[in-house]
Every structure is written in C-alpha cells, then in structure tokens.
Amino acid sequence: MKKILLIGCIIFFVLCAPKKTTVETEGLEEVIVFGEEEGYVIEEPVYPEEEVTEPEEIAVVPPPIEEEPMPVIEEPVSVIEEPSVPPPVEEAPPPVIEEPYVPPAPPPALTPSPLRVFGFRIQIFASSTEKNANRVASDASSVLTERVYVDYVxxxxxxxxxxxxxxxxxxxxxxxxxxxGYHGAFIVETMVTP
Structure with a gap:
C-alpha cells in the first residue's frame, strides 16, 4: 500500500511540474520559459546594440543688460581738523622669566585593601537572626584571641x-x-584575610 501511495505521489508531481519551453530569438540568445505552453510564448525581437552618443551641449549666454549711467551728485566737502596726536611709541615687551620645571607631585598612595586568599575558618554557630549571631560573636571575641566574623550566607x-x-x-x-565548649565546631573553606 505504501509503495502505491509513493508511486502515485511521484506521478502527481511529474504531471504537475511546470513544463520547460525553449524559444530561439533571431539566433542571438536563447530564452527559457517555465510553466507556459508554446502557443502562448510571445517573442520579442532583440535588436543589436547601437552606439549611443550624447547630444552636443550648446552654451546659452543671456544678452548683456544695458545700464544707464548713474547721475553724479556733488556734495560739499567739509574739512574737519583733528588735533594731531603723536604716533604711539612701541614699548618693549617685559622680559619673560622662565620658571624651572617642577614635576607634579605623585598621587597619594592608595591603601590597598586587605589581601583575601582561599583559606579556612572554624564555624562555631549559625542562626536565622542577626541578633543571635552578633551575641554569640561578641561572647566568642571576648574569650578568643582570633578574629571573629559574622557572615550572612x-x-x-x-x-x-x-x-x-x-x-x-x-x-x-x-x-x-x-x-x-563550642560543640559542633567544624572547618569551612572560604576567603580569609591573612
């Protein structure tokens, strides 16, 4: 049954496939048209290429505009005497004193943050409230010489x-x-400050 269905599908696609039509046009080129019957193919003639020349440009110059001479208007000229001022005296520029180059002061050294490396701490208590954890930490720091930390994890x-x-x-x-007396104390790997 599967074979018959497969063969039927193949025949269906072959019959429905577009037909290939080749058209010769004056021997210059070949045009391939898919999906059309030969009776419906419209042939367009292909003309040989002609050399196209651009038309010559003709310069158009507008005719000169005739101008009428401007009438001359004479005005009386009045002479105003200005007091004579002696020409300014150029002063010598003040001498330039070069100051020795002093390099800028280096920026203040930043205090590096404490170095943190992988290490170990001993966990002695855990609580869901910060108040209880701080109480145990203050009790421990009064008894111990080591630093005591409260971390929230x-x-x-x-x-x-x-x-x-x-x-x-x-x-x-x-x-x-x-x-x-810190029963249940255990080792924890964490970042430490040596």
Missing part, C-alpha cells in the same frame, strides 16, 4: 573564627574550639 548568619591558610592550622584551631 542565605538563609543563615554564620559565626566563624580565625584566618587559617592551611588545613592543619584549621584542624588545630577547631580542636581548641571544641575544648572551649
């Missing part, structure tokens, strides 16, 4: 201690936190 405020560059240093600090 959604959805918790986390209290973290220390700036350890190596995992071994962080392990030592974690054991000390456990001995001081």
């Amino acid at each position: 959604a959805p918790y405020y986390k209290v973290r201690v220390g700036d350890c560059l190596t995992y071994e240093d962080a392990e030592t600090l974690k054991n000390r936190m456990l001995r001081q």
Whole structure:
C-alpha cells in the first residue's frame, strides 16, 4: 500500500511540474520559459546594440543688460581738523622669566585593601537572626584571641573564627574550639584575610 501511495505521489508531481519551453530569438540568445505552453510564448525581437552618443551641449549666454549711467551728485566737502596726536611709541615687551620645571607631585598612595586568599575558618554557630549571631560573636571575641566574623550566607548568619591558610592550622584551631565548649565546631573553606 505504501509503495502505491509513493508511486502515485511521484506521478502527481511529474504531471504537475511546470513544463520547460525553449524559444530561439533571431539566433542571438536563447530564452527559457517555465510553466507556459508554446502557443502562448510571445517573442520579442532583440535588436543589436547601437552606439549611443550624447547630444552636443550648446552654451546659452543671456544678452548683456544695458545700464544707464548713474547721475553724479556733488556734495560739499567739509574739512574737519583733528588735533594731531603723536604716533604711539612701541614699548618693549617685559622680559619673560622662565620658571624651572617642577614635576607634579605623585598621587597619594592608595591603601590597598586587605589581601583575601582561599583559606579556612572554624564555624562555631549559625542562626536565622542577626541578633543571635552578633551575641554569640561578641561572647566568642571576648574569650578568643582570633578574629571573629559574622557572615550572612542565605538563609543563615554564620559565626566563624580565625584566618587559617592551611588545613592543619584549621584542624588545630577547631580542636581548641571544641575544648572551649563550642560543640559542633567544624572547618569551612572560604576567603580569609591573612
């Protein structure tokens, strides 16, 4: 059944395809027309190309305009005497004193922000409220010599201690936190300020 349908489609497309018609026009060029029957083809003659020359330009000059002479009006000339002023005396320009070149002062040195590198801190507490986290952080900073940080990592405020560059240093600090009563203290890898 599929083969019959396929053959039918092919025959349909072949019969419906536009017909190709070739028309010779005076032997100069060949024109191919698709989809039209030969009886309906209109032949247009193709003429050989002629050399086209541009027409000559003729300069058009307007005739000269005749002008009448202007009447001369004589006015009495009055002489006004101006007081004589001596010509201005040129003054010598003041001497130019060149100041020695002083390079501009360098801009003030910017204090670099603290260097932050990957390291480890010990997390001792986490709370959903900033108030509780700040309370635990202030208690810890009064007991510990290390710096105490409160970081917000959604959805918790986390209290973290220390700036350890190596995992071994962080392990030592974690054991000390456990001995001081911060049960559940653990090591966190984060950016630290050495």
